[in-house]
Amino acid sequence: MYSEKVMDHFANPRNVGEIEGANAVGEVGNAKCGDIMKIYMDIEDDIIKDVKFKTFGCGAAIATSSMATEMVKGKTVKEALELTNKAVMEALDGLPPEKIHCSVLAEEAIRSAIEDYNKRKGIESEDSSGCGFCCKKCYKNED
Numbered sequence: 001m002y003s004e005k006v007m008d009h010f011a012n013p014r015n016v017g018e019i020e021g022a023n024a025v026g027e028v029g030n031a032k033c034g035d036i037m038k039i040y041m042d043i044e045d046d047i048i049k050d051v052k053f054k055t056f057g058c059g060a061a062i063a064t065s066s067m068a069t070e071m072v073k074g075k076t077v078k079e080a081l082e083l084t085n086k087a088v089m090e091a092l093d094g095l096p097p098e099k100i101h102c103s104v105l106a107e108e109a110i111r112s113a114i115e116d117y118n119k120r121k122g123i124e125s126e127d128s129s130g131c132g133f134c135c136k137k138c139y140k141n142e143d
């Protein structure tokens, strides 16, 4: 029923855990099965330096989280946003049809973490932009 790769990522999941001080955290859930996936990222200069996950869910959800984190590690934020559940499934040599939604959860979890990163970045850049109306005329008086 499951490919060897799925079994491997289920039995030996990569990147399990939590990143302290992560600057991107995403959490998604599937209302139907009740599974929850949480992704932590350490992003520097738009590059995903580290990524970890915690999944409370089925074996396929654990395998897809593991594979998805492997696939986005070291990638840019933009590249990670392009990760599809189909690509994760292909990398795992397929999933049974009734388990496809588990890979969708992995794609959504990655996206949710990146959305969080972008949101935090947006807030930070707003904060550092001062009044937002600076014409720099005041600097001329310094000469």
Ligand code: FES
Pocket (backbone or CB within 6 Å): 030, 033, 034, 035, 057, 058, 059, 060, 061, 099, 101, 102, 105
């Ligand atoms: Fe819920 Fe797999 S059954 S994610």
